[in-house]
Amino acid sequence: MSNGPYGKITCDCGAVSLLVSGAPLALGQDTKGARVAFWPLDAVQVGQGADELDVSPDDRGGDTWACRRCDECLLHAHDEADFAVMAGHPEDTADLAPELSSSRQRRLEELGYRVVTGE
Numbered sequence: 001m002s003n004g005p006y007g008k009i010t011c012d013c014g015a016v017s018l019l020v021s022g023a024p025l026a027l028g029q030d031t032k033g034a035r036v037a038f039w040p041l042d043a044v045q046v047g048q049g050a051d052e053l054d055v056s057p058d059d060r061g062g063d064t065w066a067c068r069r070c071d072e073c074l075l076h077a078h079d080e081a082d083f084a085v086m087a088g089h090p091e092d093t094a095d096l097a098p099e100l101s102s103s104r105q106r107r108l109e110e111l112g113y114r115v116v117t118g119e
């Protein structure tokens, strides 16, 4: 990842970039405790390298979006729950207004993620 979660995310080799807009639904941790942000799927668009983007099923019912050339995983998408999981937290969370419904939070937790609420 060469950029923060806002804006453009480019894989290691630069072949694939994703454009991310808006604000994350929530922040949290993945199953290994790494910091991740949860985004609505419609906030994510392929900027370039659609031909190099390898979308393959992961082991939790979602899809892994990775670069065919450098193998970097850019995000995990969960179509049926309508969110994408990206590594890292936005640098500026001051504007963060999570609008995570409780059903969606439950779904995240069922998938093994932890949601950090801004208490």
Ligand SMILES: [Zn+2]
Binding pocket: 011, 012, 013, 014, 015, 016, 067, 068, 069, 070, 071, 072
């Ligand atoms: Zn790449």
